[in-house]
Amino acid sequence: MESLFKLPLVDGAKVRILQITDTHLFAGEDQTLLGVNTFRSYRAVLDAISAEQREVDIIAATGDLAQDQSVEAYHHFAEGINRFHAPCVWLPGNHDFQPAMVDALAEAGIHPSKQVLLGNDWQILLLDTQVFGVPHGELSEYQLDWMTRCLDQYPDRFTLIMLHHHPLPSGCTWLDQHSLRNAHTLATVLQAYPQVSTLLCGHIHQELDLDWYGKRLYATPSTCVQFKPHCTNFTLDTLAPGWRYLTLHPDGRVETEVCRLQTSEFSPDADAEGY
Numbered sequence: 001m002e003s004l005f006k007l008p009l010v011d012g013a014k015v016r017i018l019q020i021t022d023t024h025l026f027a028g029e030d031q032t033l034l035g036v037n038t039f040r041s042y043r044a045v046l047d048a049i050s051a052e053q054r055e056v057d058i059i060a061a062t063g064d065l066a067q068d069q070s071v072e073a074y075h076h077f078a079e080g081i082n083r084f085h086a087p088c089v090w091l092p093g094n095h096d097f098q099p100a101m102v103d104a105l106a107e108a109g110i111h112p113s114k115q116v117l118l119g120n121d122w123q124i125l126l127l128d129t130q131v132f133g134v135p136h137g138e139l140s141e142y143q144l145d146w147m148t149r150c151l152d153q154y155p156d157r158f159t160l161i162m163l164h165h166h167p168l169p170s171g172c173t174w175l176d177q178h179s180l181r182n183a184h185t186l187a188t189v190l191q192a193y194p195q196v197s198t199l200l201c202g203h204i205h206q207e208l209d210l211d212w213y214g215k216r217l218y219a220t221p222s223t224c225v226q227f228k229p230h231c232t233n234f235t236l237d238t239l240a241p242g243w244r245y246l247t248l249h250p251d252g253r254v255e256t257e258v259c260r261l262q263t264s265e266f267s268p269d270a271d272a273e274g275y
């Protein structure tokens with residue numbers, strides 16, 4: 001496993017996180033997913049974030065960064081992120097191709113570490129739920145053991161868990177067949193760790209804020225196409241691309257907010273039936 005990443009912070013400072021997810025970039029800047037140019041929607045999201053001028057300590061990218069498994073797509077991702085001063089960490093989604101992803105992002109200076117210590121009060125753990133070649137997720141025994149070791153290593157730190165796949169029913173039947181298959185095992189392990197109050201995921205291309213076995217689960221809009229909540233079959237939403245901010249307080253409280261572009265420029269094909 002990659003080295004530990006330590007982000008020094010002033011004593012007692014809050015940790016400010018920006019989450020970017022499901023960018024679905026291609027090698028070509030003109031390529032589209034369901035009628036949306038994902039390169040342009042990603043750029044528009046980054047422009048809007050820059051314009052907000054909010055202070056961010058770390059950026060977390062929660063998977064499906066590339067749609068076509070290409071090295072170039074990861075270069076596009078990195079070029080976008082590197083305009084910010086804050087370091088970026090990432091985890092893979094079902095569409096990612098880790099052999100290309102690891103090298104391309106590392107070459108661009110984007111940290112491969114999956115355990116991040118933030119100041120004195122918090123850590124982030126970034127889990128790999130990918131089962132290569134299929135849309136659903138699963139945590140390997142290795143991932144579960146590694147997570148447990150990290151939690152045991154720092155029992156006095158509050159811990160935010162990040163993963164690509166949603167561990168609970170999202171309310172969209174077609175998406176819930178692609179969820180984290182062994183979510184119950186994760187829940188059982190986490191019951192022993194009250195310092196984990198919050199989990200953060202991507203994958204479902206919609207905002208979600210739910211209680212999961214006494215923990216809080218947040219999901220975040222994609223920077224490209226959006227899926228409509230509470231649908232049985234594949235249905236796109238007309239909501240604009242989005243992103244999420246989280247603030248981790250030294251007393252363990254988590255505040256969070258989802259933002260979206262203020263434009264209808266990135267509306268998808270209304271009659272698309274999947275990809």
Ligand SMILES: Nc1ncnc2c1ncn2[C@@H]1O[C@@H]2COP(=O)(O)O[C@H]2[C@H]1O
Pocket residue numbers: 022064094095135174175178203204234273274275
């Ligand atoms: N019509 C569909 N029915 C079921 N699953 C789909 C459909 N279209 C796409 N998918 C899969 O569902 C996944 C949900 O989000 P992803 O971006 O991970 O990638 C998507 C595809 O792998």
Ligand SMILES: [Fe+2]
Pocket residue numbers: 064093094095164203204
């Ligand atoms: Fe996904």
